[in-house]
Amino acid sequence: MTWTTRTSPWEKALRYALMTAVLALTVGPFLWQLSTSLKGGTEDLYTWPPRLLPRHPTLGNYAEVARIVPVWDYALNSVKVAVASVLTNLAGASMAGYALARLRFRGRRAAGLAFVLALLVPLESVIIAQFTLVRELRLNDSLVAVVLPGAVGALNVLLMRNAFAAVPYEMEEAAVVDGANVWQRFTRVALPSVRGTLAVVAIFAFMGAWDDFLWPLIVLSDPRHFTLTVGLNHLHGTFAQDPRLVAAGTVIAVAPLILMFVCLQRYFFRGVGEGAVKG
């Protein structure tokens, strides 16, 4: 099962067979869902053996699901929330991370500790307090309320701090000699050298906001403000009888992320490594 100097043909065959079996288990359900979403109303969904390729592929279910629930509005809300979360996290986490890693001031330790403590508080244990708070601020049932609690993730701040701390200083010292102020050093020297970590923060902020369910479910009550996840839950509750429509809805919700993942794979994997060790 592990490293040896040479791989025997038997081992190779066994490995490929196992890898393919796991592939069927992990990706198969997604393909089955895609297939279901493309099957027309007259095609039997329950044939045996199951038919992965639709007999007459149709996009009709996508039009139909959009007719029943405003699925494109949900998608737009999700895009708004995810993009806002990416921007606030990039700005907030990189600024705070830079201050913690590079600036000298009284209270730096305490500020760093605040982010570590925030990391220890599970979201689920403060969700009622957040709900009450958002109500008191009269923000409930708005997309702003969906974004705010995750606008600057504590983990992202710590990731950025470590990234800045790893950049050699000499570059910044040169800028100081040239008379650059803090802001110029931050934007022109420091930020460009941590692009990789910025990408990780951006991707995980997007994914986190796009996939989030519990918080938007609690905060949003007006269907016009639903994000895709909350909207899908609603769709499932109302129209569960036609699997084709639910399938079309889920494909709309998952396709953008899978596409992003295919394009930006290495950042996803980097994020797991960095986030797990610190988290």
Place this chain on the structure above:
Amino acid sequence: MLRPVPGRPPRVRRVPRVRTHRAVSPWLFLLPGLAVVAVFSLYPFVSTVGRAFTDARTLSPGHWVGLANFRAMAADEQFWVALRNSGLYVLLVVPFTVLLPLLLALLVEKPLRGVAFFRAAYYTPVVASVVVVALIWNWMLDDRGLVNGLLRLADAGPVPFLGDEWLLLFAAMALTVWKGLGYYMIIYLAALATVPRELHEAAAVDGAGPLRRFTSVTVPAVRSTMVLVGALSSVAAFKVFAEVFLLAGPTGGPAGQDTTLVMLVQRTGTGLGGRTGYASALSLVVFVVALLLMLLVLYAGARDRTTRGPEGEAR
């Protein structure tokens, strides 16, 4: 005011060589991040502790009631069911999330042709929202779904995965394990990359078979990663919400028997009639148990290592 700390020689640390000229700028840099964390994480925690001792409702701040919420909890049958379910979730999910991704990482560790594709593909369920994944499983586990079709082939009658209290809970657990496979696999792959190849070769020369090499080379080498995965996944499992909410429904399956602790928090504390005081007390239980679980796993891991001696060090 920013100034050199008196009595400390300059350039003691790596960090403070580049200096700011004005003391306000660091705080301006920190302001957005600190504000969000303070207002939406630290303050809510403090207010949760305070509210747990009141009879607050969504629309009224309530009054101090001492330990009444906790006494009510002890008498609340729903609470015990929820605690049982969340506890079972940890007990039954964590062994699988610690072991299966490790085996999977070993499977895709060798640089065979196309292995990068398999690794990426195994990650797909991690990328997808739990809502999407739960709806897919919902369809597959339906009485007439794909899984029951396969079972029919083996002459087993339709299994009511989504109708039975226990089967529902087990299905949700399987979903959690399945969705986490790729995530923990990546963590293990990073750890496996640091295991010296010579160890395996030496063991192979000594005549150790694959199983023996797994238990006496691989496992000791990645033990600290297994502890990390154990800690991460037990906290996550205890806080389970979406999987059960979506498969069993908002009310938690037949007679609410599948309700988990976080589902109970969500159900009691939200909406216009939410009993936020009682829900805050429940939230504190979530917090304390999650923290204890993490400490317990980390402590067990640390103790295990010290009793086993330094050869157990992973890095």
